[in-house]
Every structure is written in structure tokens, then in C-alpha cells.
Amino acid sequence: MVSPDRARTEARPVIAIVGSVDSTRAFTPELKHPATAPAACRELGRQLALAGYDLAVFSAKPKYVEYDVVHGYAAQENGGTIFAHVPRHRDADFALPQGSSVAVRTVRDTSPEWEVSFYRTLPSLDAMLLVGGGQSTRVAGVIALSQRIPLLPVAAFGGGAGQVWVNLDKVRNDTTDDDITLLGQDWRPDSARRLVECLDRQRQRRAQWLRDSDRSARRASLSTGLGLTVALLLLVCSLLGFALAGEPGPATGRRLGVLVVTPLLAAMAGAVIRSSFETTDQWARSAVRGLGAGVVSVLLYVASQLLTVPTLLDELDVRRLLFFTLPLGFSAGFTFDLVFERLRSGAAPEPPVPPVGQPPGPPGTGTTDRQ
Known part of the structure; x- marks a missing residue:
């Protein structure tokens, strides 16, 4: 759920702050160095303010890391906005000093359960910081990994964030080996600055990935549109064969060309549509494969007719044959993978189909006349 005020700060990335380093609670995995974690969270908040981030928080209670991160963020006096996502019956008061340059925007969810507001908000954010925590922190990390959201699981303090760091090493997304090493190091005075720089690099890589994906999608869309246009032209050209067929007569080069080429054009159209x-x-490659399937199917059909009616070429009715060969070619192209699979398997060809109006020959013969 995104606040209406979010539009005012759309140019600033918003990072979710998730976790807890409360030493009185039991976490699995266990926390590490909980006494130094609050100061580290305040330094992380300060560095996030310097880097130009807005914050998305879900509680103002001191037992959650949001409290210390927000106070470190506000102490920097660098402006920015804190979006407090809370259930409808709760408030978020961080007791910030009067006159603070940080704006706190409360975003109330219609649900009374904090989980609804929490999990509904996470996928819409630009980044995520995890420190300590337990099951909810781990689930938040899994959401970030699945959505390729830039992620900072600070493993130095253990808890659920440490487990997410292990998972991030397997998924990687936009992190490098150096990033994984940095996220797993013990806390040092310059860790907050280096972690925020790591987050910036992840966001840059993700932005590049999104640009590349968008370009690939546009190219694929253009290629598909071009392929369908080519298929339409091929189909129209194949239908022109009925007009070019002419009247029945002896087999000439023109009549044979129309009889063979027309279904081949339909086969290529079918293959492109299938692709x-x-x-x-890859419509160009599919068109070539469809052409091959069309050649095999159409020539087999014509050969079967010549075996059945040896005098077929003496009085060739191209238009009449096209009513069968054109759909045959289109079907062969549309199902070219089945045609080639049949050829590879060595399946026997279908029995010859006699022309329309021609009675089939007697069993055991391939012609209608006695020899």
C-alpha cells in the first residue's frame, strides 16, 4: 500500500526497515552482539539520509530496529520522509525533536492486523534493510529475493537477517562476490557507509537489468509483430493462387508452379503463426522449417496422386487441387515439429488420398485401372 504523499518524493528511493535486536526476546537463529546493534542502526539511518533515501517503517517501538534507524536518520537533518505503515487502529510516534526536517507520513491500512500492512507494502518498495529479527524478517527477505528488490541483510548481528544473507548468497540477484563478503563481515566503524554504497550498486545493477529487460521485451514485441505481418502476407499470396490457377489443362510450368508454390507459402505462414x-x-527460422515441412507434405501428396491417377498431368485442374493442398501446406507448417518427428521416427506415410470424385482402386493396387 503506497501513500498518496509518496508521489511527492517519487524521485527518492524508499527503503523498508525490518528487524529487531531486542536481547530479551529469543530468536532463531540467535542474535549476535545485540549491545552494539542500536548504535549501528543509528549510523545506518544517518548514512541512508546522506544517500537520499526515504524510509518505510512499521513500528515505533524501541524493541524494533526502526526506532534507532529513524532517530539516526532524523539526526542527520538532511530532510527526507518517513512513511509509517500501520494498521488502522495504531499510530507511530517516534518522539522526534520539534522542528525536525524529517517529515513523518502515517499510512494506515484498512486491516487491523499488522501483517497485512507489512506484507502488502514490501513488494512496492525500492530496497530493504534487515537487521537481526526472526521469522518475519526472514519472510521479508524471501519476498525481496523473489521480487529482486535490492537487499541489505546485515549478518553481523545474526537473527533472521543472517539467514537471509545465506539465502542471498545462493540467489545473488544483483549482488556480487564482494557484496556478499561485505554483508557477512563483523561490524566496523565504516560498515554503515560501505553497506549503503553496496545498496546503491545493487540498485544501479537492477535499473540496468530493468532497462535491458524492457529493450528485450520491445524487440520481442516488434519481432512478433513483424512475423505476424509476414505470415499475413504469405497467407494472402497463397490465396492468390486460386486466381492464378486458370482453367484445367495440360500441366505447364505456370500450372505446376502455382500448384507447388501456393501451399508452400501457406506452410511458411502456418509455421510463422505457430512461432x-x-x-x-524466432519466426524466420520457423518459416524455413515450415517450408521444409510443406515441401515434404505437398510433394508426397502430389506423388500419391500421380501414382493413383497417372494421367493427372494431362488435364491438370490446379484450382480444384488447391482446395486440398493449400490447407495441407498450412497444417504442415503449423505442425512442422510433428512432421519432422514423424520422419525421424520412420513412420510409414499415410495411404494415398484419391482426388475428389475419383473412386479408390481395388485392394492391393495403387491405380484405378487394371494393368
């Missing part, structure tokens, strides 16, 4: 349903649309 538009695939994840990777």
Missing part, C-alpha cells in the same frame, strides 16, 4: 505462440519467437 508467435512460443516463448522465444
